[in-house]
Amino acid sequence: MLVSNWNNYPRVEAALADFRSQDEALSILEEANKCIPRGLGRSYGDCSLGADIISTPGFKRLIHLDPQKGTLECESGTSLDQILSVIIPHGWFLPVTPGTSRITLGGAISSDVHGKNHHLHGAFGRHVLDLRLLTPQGQVLECSRNENPEIFQAVCGGMGLLGLILSARISLMPLESVFIRQKTIPAADLDQLMGLFESYHQSTYTVAWMDCLKSGRNLGRGLFMHGEHCRAGEASRRGLTHPDSKVLSLPFNLPFRALSPLGIKAFNSLYFYRKSRRTGYQFSNIASFFYPLDVIDNWNLLYGKKGFLQYQFVLPSRNSREGLQKILQHINSFGQPPYLAVLKLLGPGEGPLSFAQYGYTLALDFPMRPGVFSLLKALDRVVQKLGGRIYLAKDARMQKHMFWQGYPRAKEFLELKKKLDPENKLSSLQSRRLGLCQNQY
Amino acid sequence: MSKPVLILGAGSDMAKALAHELGAAGHDLYLAGRNLEELQKDARDLEIRYGIKARGVYFDALDFASHENFYDGLETRPYGVVLAFGILGDESLARSSREQWEKIIHTNYTGCVSILTVAANRLEQAKEGFVAGISSVAGDRGRAANYVYGSAKAGLSTFLSGLRNRLHGSGVRVITVKPGFVRTRMTRDLDLPSRLTATPEQAAKDIFRAITKKRDIVYTRWVWRWIMLVIKGIPEKIFKRMSI
Structure with a gap:
């Protein structure tokens, strides 16, 4: 069948094998020549694509919940959404959550995803806390910071290339209320926006929306948002229930010209001025604060059949200002406005292939239009020159040299992969493109 | 335990999905089948999710002699029994292999009679509860492609119909479930038309609704009721020439 991830590009012919038990997973892995694990397909690109895919969402049992200490162990195909619906009523929350809850636990670990509180x-x-890894040679390894620590660190962010994560135990964060107290602050330009990130560094959740179509004095205009969990009873007396908003779904693919550059410009201005007027604190529930797009089941279809590309990079903090400025200038000069641009200040990263490093990350959604690839190449040059890197979970087109320069610890990762996967069984279209196979760098 | 339900053949995809429906509604569960280790993991999962009690228990549909002891050995008497085991078998192999057709018949029919006879007697004594048997639309009319399987399912449907008749007025309800195509591991190698094919979750919702809404016979998806009405209405003279 034709398989693609969330951005519908690329689309490839693939065979999906699912499993319900460790034994079934083992036999899939034994029989496979080359394969790659894939969860709910919310990555943007080809990191979980290949001719043979081990599909994990059927492997989704909860193994142990400790409601006193706040730990949960479950199988790797469990979605964050399912986890939340179980843990919230017990007064716990995920300590880190990305912008969608429709991803699997295994995917969250393999992409070492980040949220608005990464800093x-x-x-x-x-x-x-620990995880169980089924290696391509059929061994089950218990990995944690004490046991097989090197493997543990590399599996976090390891893109499923070292083995199949069977289950993991995570620590949870106590939650008193399902509400978030948030505030939006308008920023007239890039300096102001970055200044807000610095001054609100102690806020738990920080993120900014950026209007990429402004140039000159208003370059980098945006809206900065910061939020905190409410204390018990602060926003509402309602108890701890998973605020499962009604899910809508689009009946069809929209024609991809639905949002023209002019339309985006108009939308951006409207959005900026409307939001700028509401300056006080606002309360929103967890679902609408963390997962605003989850209410539309298939918002990716807004970009039409051809799909879209997400370009997310991070720049070292010392080069962030210069880099962001250049990137915005390129976008303006190419006349290829991204539909969405999200800015965030990250803290340092951990695993050898983990995306995060101390500095600013910008995520841009580009509809698939002629010329978009050459724009991204131009952006690549800026990112590469300033010591930045591209997020593997959102990559469908990066070139090999860019990867090896951006991820200096990839060699260390590859050494480990040689040991765990000498036959190079686990590989994706992305890992082959980037030369993340043995003897290839 | 609160209104425990025994699911026989709990390892099947449809049974697993139904266990979630029943668990979410607060029923305690016995998950019965041969792969005890996996069933215990399933049980643990259901306990954490729904705050119910769930337990995996060993059950072999083909070991008829064990059925009475199995049922009476359950810690708490089930309030409801869901019969979800069954195999598709290899129909072409069944033409030449006695072993194969015996396996199809005994799993899909004889084993059902064996365990449901015990269950029906115990439920009748308790004067409340339900039996839900998962039969198949294949039992509505014999086709060249799967008539050994179909005839066993026809036997099961008839058995359930008779049981419903017998237990009417006793407080015990009998529900016959007739799934059409369901996308499960049992049918993973078949090329199924997507419009007529239910997911195990959809089928489970239909079955759960039938249990709570006191229905007698339920087709899942619903369109199969009408499809089978048409198919049953075709005169044998014509039907025998058709390949459907």
């Missing part, structure tokens, strides 16, 4: 709480991997 304080790190990426998902930091909150994994």
Whole structure:
């Protein structure tokens, strides 16, 4: 069948094998020549694509919940959404969550995903206590910071290339209320926006929306948002229930010209001025604060059949200002506006292939239009020159040299892969493109 | 335990999905089948998710002699029994292999009679509860492609119909479930038309609704009721020439 991930590019012919038990997983892995684990397909690109895919969402049992200490162990195909619906009523929350809850635990670890609190709480991997890894040679390894620590660190962010994560135990964060107290602050330009990130460094959740179509004095205009969990009873007397908003779904693919550059410009201005007027604190529930797009089941279809590309990079903090400025200028000069641009200040990263490093990350959504690849190449040059890197979970087109320069610890990762996967069984279209196979760098 | 339900053949995809429906509604569960280790993991999962009690228990549908002891050995008497085991078998092999057709018949029919006879007697004594048997639309009319399987399912449907008749007025309800195509591991190698094919979750919702809404016979998806009405209405003279 034709398989693609969330951005619908690329689309490849693939065979999916699912499993319900460790034994079934083992036999899939034994029979496979080359394969790659894949969860709910929310990555943007080809990191979990290949001719043979081990599909994990059927492997989704909860193994142990400790409601006193706040730890949960479950199988790797469990979605964060399912985890939340179980832990919230017990007064716990995920210590790190990305912008969608429709991803699997295994995917969250393998991409070492981050959230709006990365500057304080790190990426998902930091909150994994231990995990069980089925290696391509059929061994089950218990990995934690004490046991097989090197493997443990590399599996976090390891893109499923070292083995199949069977289960993991994560630590949870106490939750008193399902509400978030948030505030939006308008920023007239890039300096102001970055200044806000610095001054609100102690806020738990920080993120900014950026209007990429402004140039000159208003270059980098945006809206900065910061939020905190409410204390018990602060926002509402309602108890701890998973605020499962009604899910809508689009009946069809929209024609991809639905949002023209002019339309985006108009939308951006409207959005900026509307939001700028609401300056006080606002309360929103967890679902609408963390997962605003989850209410539309298939918002990716807004970009039409051809799909879209997400470009997310991080620049070292000392070069962030210069880099962001150049990137915005390129976008303006190419006339290829991204539909969405999200800025975030990250803290340091951990695993050898983990994306995060101390500095600013910008995520841009580009509809698939002629010329978009050459724009991204131009952006690549800026990112590469300034010592930045691209997020593997959101990559469908990066070139090999860019990867090896951006991820200096990839050699260390590859050494480990040679030991765990000498036959190079686990590989994706992405890992082959980037030369993440043995003897290839 | 609160209204425990025994699921026989709990390892099947449809049974697993139904266990979640029943668990979410607060029923305690016995998950019965041969792969005890996996069933215990399933049980633990259901306990954490729904705050119910769930337990995996060993059950072999083909070991008829063990059925009475199995049922009476359950810690708490089930309030409801869901019969979800069954195999598709290899129909072409069944033409030449006695072993194969015996396996199909005994799993899909004889084993059901064996365990449901015990269950029906115990439920009748308790004067409440339900039996839900998962039969198949294949039992509604014999086709060249799967008539050994179909005839066993026809036997099961008839058995359930008779049981419903016998237990009417006793407080015990009998529900016959007739799934059409369901996308499960049992059918993973078949090329199924997507519009007529249910996911195990959809089928489980239909079955759960039938249990709570006191239905007698339920087709899942619903469109199969009408499809089978048409198919049953075709005169044998014509039907025998058709390949459907």
